[in-house]
Amino acid sequence: MSQLKKEIADIQNDTGQIHISEFNRKIFEIVMTEPIPFVYERLGEKFNHILIDEFQDTSTLQWHNFLPLVENSLANGHFNLAVGDAKQSIYRFRGGEMELIVHLHKENLKALVVGHEKNDFLLERYASIRPYLKPENLTINYRSAKEIIKFNNNLFQFIKESDNNEAIAPILPKVYDEFFAQQIPENSKSGGHVEIDFLTGEGEDELMLNRTLEIIEESLSAGYSYKDIAVLCRKNQHARIIANSLKDANIQVISSDSLNLNFSEAVNLTMALMKVIQNPENILSKYEAIYLFYRVVLQRIPDTNDNQIIKQSIENKDVNQFYQLIEKQGYYLHSFRLQQMALYEVAEKIINTFHLFEHYKDLDFLFRFLDVVLEFQTKKSTHLTDFLQFWEYKKNVLSISTPDGQNAVTVTSIHKAKGLEYPVVIIPYCHWSMDTSLYSEIWAELPSEVELEANLTASLKTTPLRITNKLAETLIAPQYHAEKEKTFLESLNMLYVALTRPTDRLYLIVKKDVFRFDKTVGYQLYQYAECPEIEKGDKFIKIVSQGENKKIKFEVEKDLQVIEIQAIESSEKSNTIKLRQSAERLFDLETFEKSRDYGNKIHNTFAKIKTIYDVDFALEESVREGLIMESELEDLRANIIKIINLERIKPLFSVHQDFVKNEREILMPTGNPLRPDRVVRLKDRIVILDYKTGSKSDSHKIQVRQYMNIYRAMGHQNVEGILLYLEGEEVVEVR
Template sequence: NIYPLALLNEIEKLLLEYKKENNILHISEFNRIISGIVLSQPVPFIYERIGEKYNHYLLDEFQDTSVMQWHNLLPLIENSLAGNHFNMIVGDGKQAIYRWRGGEVEQFARLPELIAKDDNPILHEREQALRNHFIGRTLSGNFRSKAEIVYFNNRFFRFVASTFREETGHVYGSPEQEFDPKNTGGLVTLEFLEKEEEKALSRTLSLIHELLEDGFEPGDIALLVRSNKEGALLAGFLSANHVPVVSSESLLLKYSPEINFVLAFLQFVNDPADSIAKASMLNYLAACGKVKGPGRNTLLQLAGKDTAAFREYLEREGYRVNTYYLAKMPLYELCEEAIRLFGLKNGVYLRFFLEEVLAYTTRFSNNLGEFLDWWSERQEQASVIVSESMNAVNILTIHKSKGLEFPAVIMPFANWKMSKGKRDIWIHPADEKIQNLGTALVPLSPQLERTAFGQAYREEKSKAFLDNINVVYVAMTRAAERLYILTSPPQPLKDLSRLFISYLEHEGSWDSARTVYNFGEKSPRVKKPRAGTRHFAPAELVAAGWREKLKIRTSSADVWESEGEEKKTRGLLLHYALSKIKTREDIPQAVHAMLTEGMIGREEAEALIQRITSLLDHEEIGLFFDGESDMRSESDIILPGGEVLRPDRVIIRSDKVIVLDYKTGKADEKYKTQLGRYVALLGQMGFGKVEGYLVYTAEGRLERAV
């Protein structure tokens, strides 16, 4: 292991440099830093404020607390006890399942003694303070489970404790759980299946149907597994068989075939030469029957060919994929296009994936390559979010189930190895032949037992066995009414199934020809009314292309004709430019603004300046752009009924008011009528003398109409 150690050393150097440059600390370092302070100071200054504010402390789940964490908390406990205040430590050594995270059950079992105190006088003083105030109480009553379940668990774990006394004695030597003998009606079923996933899945499905027929709701049932992989397997199988499931782990988006297809499609668009992405796409399409023709091997060979051949094949199958066009689409639209193009149906997963895409584009960017890099990390957390009140079968790991209870529990894969634990352990060689090697990481193999580190090997194997027994204990104590344990024929290495068989042999019940053992009997179940929460989801994901439904006008209707940009006229542009001009000097600035906004091109801008200049060269028209009078351009006149009129230009002089209306077409009587209405309204508004003129821009002609 010298090479991994060297690599770890280099990584640590880079990490230290990064933390120094950014002035940061990893949160896991705080316990170690605090430990260095509290173990050297009788009254650590860092706790002064906390000790003043709080008098009582409750430490829950103490069996999973690390030695360092406990030592760090001791000054607060000691200070509280010195003030004669009440403190409480709560835990259950049989539920210590977080040793891999530093939890040390031994320090709970040996309270009030402190472990790993060495010769530290401060720790010895704190231990004495604990001894002086310590009162141990055992809460042995079980108010959760039926009598039959508690009785079975008591006898099973009593057998385990007596058989493996060295490994479990300090934890399982405590009194057994007490139960109400009147609280009967529970059932424990221990069933041996062939060690095949398909049989365990099928049997789990049939048990769920049995429970539903017996009056249980889907939300009353929990499936407990050791790993997320097992949870995902169960969730996929049950969902395919129309059983509603809830699982934070197994509903991860990355487990959806449709999501993986969309990601492969995005990889292909990002890099059309990516053979793995093309193979993933074809594999999904073939599995779903969306493509016909050659077998899967031929399709995978096709993925290795050039992009043109791949696109031609998809086009023959009815999927037109233009990577050049797709690469220019916004990221969210691109995902919708993939869903629409290939007719993807898993709406729930796709909806949550699109929400992830939208959140990314809102917060970061629309860059496809960057999104794919981001998703490679995000996929471990992104999942379908469902309401906890949803009436569905619960799938969760045993570690997540700790502290919970369910009316019915099924353990579909209760066949793990009891020797499962660490693969490697740290040792301290202290060998004169190996200089400067204070610590080494070595494989946990049987050969280690025959070395000077045999004691370390045996201790680790013993702790690993206890860890696994505790996991079994947590799983088997979650059930209130029914517990179903599906295991397999025994294998070597102390399988859990071997342990069950040993227990049955001890009880005199084992029969090699028998596969099902029942303890207790089914009892009628009265359905409890559930809260009236209703859950619904759209039947399918709607991903229709908005471009076919919406037409976006690139500027206002005052500039473009209603038919669109392609039919804009020079007269409309001239009309718009005149609305932005107060005097002749404003012409270049107004036209440049139109050019900047993309309304006209450079050649059109030059022509427009010439047209406006020519129009204002008209002797009478030019007088209306002298800038000496108060001018209002395109100002609204709101009538009492809410109608809005908008004269093109109103010039307010000391002796009169002049109204101009620009017209790009030929003369028409309706123009005069409209202008007359403007003049009349201004008169009603209190302006004395009002004149009205029509400016025909195409002809460069001025006509007084009112």
Template sequence: MSQKFFRIYSSSAGSGKTYTLTREYLQLVMRDPHQFRHILAVTFTNKATEEMKSRIIQTLRGLAQGQSSPLATELQEFTGLSAAGLRERANEVLSLILHNYSQFAISTIDSFFQKILRAFARETDLSTNFRLDLDTQSAINEAIKLLLEDAGKNEMLTLWLTQFAETRIEEGQTWDIQKDILQLANEIFNENFSRFEAALRPHLDDKNFLVKYREQIAKMRRDLETKMRELGQKGVALMQSHGLDVADFAFGKSGVANYFYKIQKPDNYDFGTRVQTIVETPEDLSKWYSKTSKQQESIENVVAGGLLQLLLEATDLYQTQGLSYKTAKEVLRYFYTLGLLANIAVKLQQYRDENDVFLMADVPRFLNGIIAGSDAPYLYEKVGNTYRHFLIDEFQDTSNMQWENFKPLVENSLAEGNLNLIVGDVKQSIYRWRGGDWKLLLEKVEKQIGSYQTERRYLNNNWRSKQNVIAFNNSFFVASANLLAEKLEAEPHLSPDILAEVQKIPTAYADVYQIFPETKRQQSDKGLVRVEFIDKEQDSEQETDDEADNETTTSRVTGWKQIAQKRLVKIAEQLQERGLAASDIAFLVRNSLDGILVAQALLDYKNSAEAQPQRYVYEAVSADSLLLESASSVRLLVSLLAYLHNTANRIASAHVLYEYCSYIKPSLYKTPVPTPEELNELFGGVTYRSAQHSLELFQRFLPAAFIEKRPSFNKMAIYELTEQLIAIFELNKIEAERAYLQGFLDAILEYNRTGNGDMSSFGEWWEKKRQKLSVRLPEGQNAMQIITVHSSKGLEYPAVIIPFCDWDLDHNVKHHNILWASTDTEPFGQLPISPIRYGKELGQTVYAKDYYSEKIQAYLDNLNLLYVAFTRPENTLICLCPKPKGIGKNNEVKVNRVSALLYEAIRTTNIQPTAEKPDYLPLAHYFDEEANVFEVGQWPTQTAHESNNNAFVMQHFRAETWRNRLNLLTQSRGFFEQDESKKLRYQKVSFGLMLHDIMASIRTAKDLKTALAKPYFEGQASEAEVRELRDRVRQALANPQMAAWFSDEWSIYNESDIILPNGKIRRPDRVLIKDQNAVVIDFKTGQSHPKHTEQVQEYMGYLQEMNYKTEGYLVYLPATAQGQELKIQPVLSL
């Protein structure tokens, strides 16, 4: 059997994908060390690129050092090398890569495409100085500005805009269409539009064609509406002429007679079974009246006298022309969208040309035209390298155009007998909105490459999760995929093509079964899965995604989400009580607004009387909480800059007062936060009164220095001005704001680099950037994480809580989802593609296949989101969701949301484990239907551990201008000192202080590495001094008594404040608490002094007043690297 050189790895979550890619890469280079120059490994993010590079380098280093591992054994078997030979080969490969690092080709797909683009700049008439712009949104904004400038000048454009606005108003939307146009403009980068744009252009530029085409479509709709209205009017007139009313006929308003009233209004032509029955049996006049009717004779006369004929004409007309009518209606709904997009595309090109910019979003399409007409050798020559092997990761997120750009290269490589592989998982395809096409991985690529040279391999072991989590997911997703397929198959009038598409959902999940590794089966802790269905009757129908999205504060949340908010806090407490650190817990949410609900619930509870902050951590970080604009200090600074740019801007002045009095002042001076009523009383009407009134309020509430120095602000550059404002408002004193202040100053520098330095355009720049600028928190922070499911992909957490596990399976009808559809049916086929609004109405148009195909993909998208969420936990998975409403008489559930899918799958699935597949779970067995809770496994129990909260963070933020900071440093640890004795004294003092700071900051020996980083990175200690400090600390901790004090058996308080009744503060270096025993430790350098003893005795006295049995010790540390030995001196209490 011939070898197959194209491998497709199906890698389910936690199955060791990175290990597999590393192994495949090393197998290639271990046979031929120089081969690394000819391997291109492609990932989709910079982070993944760095991780893969690091993994390969670290693995090679381990192999070169002779470290044994399963991978080393595999490589020996693969290459036939001995252990010594493998070490030598690994060392050779490592040396080659490090000395030729630029040829170590592991990059993002965008980076590789950029390389090709620049190589073809001359051939494609691109300027050699073109700038590649990643910020597509800014380009779109500029293009729309150019577009709107032409409104009123360009007749067709004005028509498009007018009709677009009218359509929005008809749909109940605002007439201000600029936001809608911004959203619409992103469709330009949709691959379907891109493919047909060139073919559309002649039609869109032909005004006569557009007018004629639209009129033709509109006439189809108008003609049917006119005929149906006339038939309805005739029917009603005929009944009335016989003295009959709707109530005289069978079933009244729900019967056949009312159909004549219905069809007098547009788009009201569908008829039910009662009308259908009469149409099928026209001779049976008894269907028109009830058995007790007193008008039977009159009804028979009117039916025979023409009413039946009118009904047959109406139903026949609708049955023959209804499809075209409904299609025409849908085409006309978004017809003007097409013209707008074409005009935006023109303006976007104008922007590119005028600014010498090439958008990153354009690259795949642009390259598609280049690569399609070039052979692989020519491409390699232009790029400057010959790649023989292609390794593509995360292939489920690859778009069709990206694959088409890679395919010629891969096919050429395969023709030369070289190995190529792609790795991905259809079940984790959650980026289709970015262009990803999971069908490529599922079937298309294998068909295109050919099954004769394709080998599929499945990574089935799950190395991440505990057994119960794996078994739950195995059973749940097998059942869910089948449930969704059954639901879709029940849709009426599905063609065989659509039914075949439906089966792709179970096919996509055919490999969902994962194996819990045999090496772990003896573990007693099998993990926990708990799903709580909240049974809460609400006043209104179950909220939609839009309604849920609008809930941004706890005060506005009602129903089951309000209960979920309370539960999520208690669950977090319970997990921490059982030994998990806060940083082990992640809340996964569908969108950022749900994340705000989680953060708000934690914050509200933390500030309540029930909270136990000394026992539990309630802090949580999220992407939104890290945005610069989320900090009150930054919002104040932005408002101040806007006010100073234009002091007549009373909205800005109101924002200044609000931010300062509501957030900054209470934080600085511990004053109560004013209530909305108090704020209204203080500032009510600020935006409507005079600028003088604003100034009076400023003088009353803001720092006096701001008013005094305001005239000088106009002379300052924006960066210096911002520093001045930080100092005047004392923002640097608010510890929680320091990182955001530094981030904002960095943003000001970035703004300056754009070529601007004034306040006039800063506001506009900030509006464009504010939702992207964020701070990075240090690693090791002990806080829970709030993260969207999309952002969590590729990550893992010991415990995952999904507090609002409820979203639509289909697209939300309130969102304007555009479907790009095509047909050969005339007259609609005159355009190669049309933008159609996605909705169930499309199921009865010529675009039905496109509609159902999109619906199937939407269902799979949302099932995949659930899969990604459920496969993040290592140990614990907890979900909160509403119990489905409207369970029918046959105990059936309407499966239209993931909560309903979860409920139905759990209560009906009873897959039993077998000897061949032991990792299944009979879900129904673990479901308490009365309590509405599914639970399998035990809550985690592990020894509570001190989280490393000793990360290097900003302790001080100096708020002063460069004028005050620019000084000649004449003394720095004796740097300029010539006298050796004095220089030694400086060194002695410095070393002792550094050693003191390190001992007073670490909690346990595990924290030493982080603590040593601080003096090194601050430039206080050289590498040699850091090593000496490390040795001295280790020597100190080797002392048995010190080792006991630095163990985790104590509750440790380093440099914690003791607040005295008079308001003064005392801060001992280290206090240890266990039960009612306390130990006070103070670190000293140099010679002992009676004051040292008195100081510790004072600390001991305060703790004794707190009813602690207290011991005290002075620990004398060596003052220099060559100083005295450690000395521990007990201190007696007074």
């Protein structure tokens, strides 16, 4: 670990970078050693009020970093607010500590300084904020029908009072305290439905999916639309299974984390062929491409004879054998021509050759994939190799998106659903473990010396340890029990978040035969529902509250009219003629003067430059666009660098790119937008720079003054204007 730490430190020193996770720790080191940390001297004067939302997902380190700001604000008589719910703490993997809000709410400040009892600065800060602490409970639930509220109150009261549960998680009564029960508001809606389905049988995924489809059909019959229904899953892999299965059943789905581009076989076929084009000797990519070709295009699995032919063709070093194998099925791709095409053209050619747009379920994926390819080609690189590297890095996070107003079922994780609401909520796989898994590890703090075999000892501060029951009999037993408690509570909180999402109907789907004592959510539900069930074959349905057989509240809704594009028509780019629409950027159309032509080229290149480091990229981009010739590169570069280094101009190209706006349009009341060439936001002023070619004119100054007046009208007091004549490298201040 020390060697790894050294390697990371060397990389940071070489690149001048620091990992973002280091900032909190470094600030913490300063905060804990100074009475008034210098890093907050300016912030403390700038912000009067501080609001911390989702406080239950805040770490102690983050809170202690905020504490000086909160203390300063309170000392100046300002109001501060921390909002959170310990029962919704489900981000422990990101450092969230639910104990923080529990102890602060109970005004148990001693528990917040454990490990820092001798730090006078921290003790003083807590002492100064204590008089201002005012815990308040927001207990009224305005979201759900009264039957759902009652069910949640009763269920979690039952779980809280279980002796076994309190033995596992002693902090449970503090999290689900006397204030946890949600109050039912006056005139609340009634008719809510709560149902727990305990299923038995083989095939967990099939059981969950079939019952989910049944519930969706029941909800539609009761007057709900697809867009009223949400399926929430504990694990992303379960969400993917449900989402893909619903798509196969021709049910529209909205999902941000279940429909990655990488899960489309049509997209994977396109990518595999791109890999072959980039490296014809890549045997693995050839096999992947051919077998996907059979599955997606030919819609069959290769037989024994096919496999023999495939093997001979792919392992032949002549890549033409690979393409001939495809040609025998009536599809024609030419290796040489593909290698000459631009990135987007390659993707488009593959999709059109194999008629992939005819695969209805892959349409969304293919359109999104083409968008990704086009964006990469436009903004980053036209090289296939670069795109393949980008794809390997991003393929698991790129997904299709669907309009929010579309009539589609939402399928997402419980984490993503936090803070949202849906009329109908279905929770399949509602039997997740509440215990640490067999593969879980903890970073254990060890005693100063650890006994080894043969009476040897070793010093080690921390080490990762596999969690097993044997740890309960060691010196780190307290850490072991603490980890078990946190895991139990987080799993319980996950259930709480899921059960508080619905407004009208709640369905829990549990596989009955996965219970293992009190270690699963399913077991907790089964214990609570310990009364006669309605047996329906292999289903045991516990209807906690029978809702109305229709939608609780009908509203006049207007569905968006969704027009689905079935394909993209395109032609061979080599057979088309391109017309340059911006000829004036290449040469002066009026006079054909060489000097103005040269100035126009510099002007166009400057539009692509935000800082001096962008010069080479801007010139290369201009060459690719055909605006300048390669033979002009060195001369243009020298002149551009010379202009940028002018005394008045250089500071305007030495700022961060985020403070520069090139050719950003300003919409005017007349409808005709204005577009200054360059606007730079400095520390104390705005500077507007306009490039000009040709001879001077009073109209140039009038134009810049107009820009300056507009920015003053926006609230910027100190605005400067500059005219830069490119051919003569002359700077003119505009007053």
